[in-house]
Amino acid sequence: MAVTVRADALLIEGTWTRGESEPITVLDKYHLTPVGTFASASAEQATRLIAAADAAFRQSTQTPYDRGAVLDRAAALVEARAADFVAAMQAEAGFTRSDAAGEVARCVQTLKLSAEEARRLAGEVVPIAGAPRQAGRFAFTLRVPLGVVLAITPFNSPLNTVAHKVGPALAAGNAVVLKPASATPLSAILLCEALVAAGVPAGMLSLVHSKGSVTAGLLDDPRVRFFAFTGSTEVGRTIQRAAGLRRTQMELGSIAFTILCDDADLAKALPKVAGAGYRKAGQVCTSVQMLLVHRSIADAVERRLAPLVAALVAGDPHDPATEVGPVISLKEAERIDAWIAEALARGARRLVGGARRGALVPPTLLAGIDTEMRVGCCEIFGPVVCVLPFDTLDEAIARVNATPYGLASGIFTNRLLDALKAAERLEVGGVHINETSSSRVDLMPYGGSKESGFGREGPRYTLHEMTEERIVTIATQ
Incomplete structure (x- = not known):
């Protein structure tokens, strides 16, 4: 049309x-x-x-x-x-x-x-x-x-x-x-x-x-x-x-985190993560940028999430089959591509991704990042999700709270006390239990804290x- x-x-x-x-x-x-x-x-x-x-x-x-x-x-x-x-x-x-x-x-x-x-x-x-x-x-x-x-x-x-x-x-x-x-x-x-x-x-x-x-x-x-x-x-x-x-x-702005605890139901969690990380080409303030994964399930998450991301069809948004379109401009696509290249040069692993085509950045899944890389400390606002391991829930919460931002976080766990701990201690405007950071219903209050x-x-x-x-x-x- x-x-x-x-x-x-x-x-x-x-x-x-x-x-x-x-x-x-x-x-x-x-x-x-x-x-x-x-x-x-x-x-x-x-x-x-x-x-x-x-x-x-x-x-x-x-x-x-x-x-x-x-x-x-x-x-x-x-x-x-x-x-x-x-x-x-x-x-x-x-x-x-x-x-x-x-x-x-x-x-x-x-x-x-x-x-x-x-x-x-x-x-x-x-x-x-x-x-x-x-x-x-x-x-x-x-x-x-x-x-x-x-x-x-x-x-x-x-x-x-x-x-x-x-x-x-x-x-x-x-x-x-x-x-x-x-x-x-x-x-x-x-x-x-x-x-x-x-x-x-x-x-x-x-x-x-x-x-x-x-x-x-x-x-x-x-x-x-x-x-x-x-x-x-x-x-x-x-x-x-x-x-x-x-x-x-x-x-x-925001750097949105979602936490996968060791008891997370991955069959339910990972499709939600794939959807929340890449819809609108990752250009949502609450898009999953950081996926914090308990170390005991990190290998399983990488193995099971990678094919879900790889299966996403990226291309012309006018094509009904397309699931991930371009980012807002060629300049932004070049910036995102440069951040990915910087992370790879510093030792990150690209589990899924590929070459940029104009303003189209393929859905990218990274592991092995650190806070010295821009993908690890800045809002990327593009179709990039980073997998980071953690050992304790306290460590994961501290990692979220260490950023200057605080819009929304998700956590997947079936332990009530862990869920409530996250709800009380995460310094964000919204905590979504067994949902991703990008969970939103239009009638609910939505907003952030800190920067x-x-x-x-x-x-x-x-x-x-x-x-x-x-x-x-x-x-x-």
């Missing part, structure tokens, strides 16, 4: 508008050929867009029911145009048909969950009469929207991560300015089309494509009251500095972050 990039790719005051600044060219990530080009926003357009969002927020009369109805309609429209979204992500992100279809299905659920949360967002009764000398007074809290939310989204989840920021923001009654990744803007454009068609009021949703100084201007504008960002830790620090006292939600950021995605949890609690008291005598 052909993908068309609309020239009027900015959404300002409910109207699709052409950009006035430098061009952005979207590439097919496998063929490395242009899909289309459109202009980014000028500084004047960005300023006008923020002003329109602020004005729309202050004038909005939508009820929680109205907001829920819009999001439900948008979910239905996304579902009806699933083929368009899949085609867009196959081209712009290099996703396989399966990965793209999964992204669409999850986006639909995220919008529906946001609709539900819009209708039941509420404060609570405060038992003020239980305090001394407060007879005749009542108190309750309201949850009120913050204002303009700036959502900055990544290339590796160009639809569902957008929905996780835009859906809850609109559900809470905020106005949203969306800036998608320049490498993958098509899905965001299609989603905004669905939301506008579903009835989002003019100005309550804006779409901007920008670079450099224009983006800096968006960050510095005091009318933006909340920043929702998913991306690298380095960029997250820049946004946090610009935010000052304004609120932020940061989902940043993996803070704040939580998941519509119910994001709604609370994108609102503030207001206390109301009433004296009756």
Whole structure:
């Protein structure tokens, strides 16, 4: 299916508008050929867009029911145009048909969950009469929207991560300015089309494509009251500095570990590891990069996991048989390839892998790595899984906690006490027992600790972050 990039790719005051600044060219990530080009926003357009969002927020009369109805309609429209979204992500992100279809299905659920949360967002009764000398007074809290939310989204989840920021923001009654990744803007454009068609009021949703100084201007504008960002830790620090006292939600870098204890059921664990390590070509913050394996089963894991990885079909994401597509750019593919070569030169063993073809890095399984290699101490963000042995669970937990990151970890064990020890001691935002680090359901809280950021995605949890609690008291005598 052909993908068309609309020239009027900015959404300002409910109207699709052409950009006035430098061009952005979207590439097919496998063929490395242009899909289309459109202009980014000028500084004047960005300023006008923020002003329109602020004005729309202050004038909005939508009820929680109205907001829920819009999001439900948008979910239905996304579902009806699933083929368009899949085609867009196959081209712009290099996703396989399966990965793209999964992204669409999850986006639909995220919008529906946001609709539900819009209708039941509420404060609570405060038992003020239980305090001394407060007879005749009542108190309750309201949850009120913050204002303009700036959502900055990544290339590796160009639809569902957008929905996780835009859906809850609109559900809470905020106005949203969306800036998608320049490498993958098509899905965001299609989603905004669905939301506008579903009835989002003019100005309550804006779409901007920008670079450099224009983006800096968006960050510095005091009318933006909340920043929702998913991306690298380095960029997250820049946004946090610009935010000052304004609120932020940061989902940043990670080195994701999954632990296989000596009692792990390998028949169940290893297929999950293969799936979690290589879906979206390993470009997921929670993709299994480090597989910590008890030394007593290390040989068996290498012997049984290698053929599962070798069987993965890597190639053109437009081919229905493909299971692993290209990474986001030729530059990133060259970096990943260089890291693999460095590890091999320093003594690592390549159990599965092969030569890079353009932006396509074959699924790679390494053993014998150490923390002096970049694959052992940095986030690789590619289709590479490293097998490391450990002797005790305490050693494995310490290895996970030694990194500056803390997004999610998985552990496979049938010993309850070991599972609970890991849950209590792993310094991460999520611990998944008998699942991989990449286990996620869209209604649950999702986020990290340390340099993996803070704040939580998941519509119910994001709604609370994108609102503030207001206390109301009433004296009756």
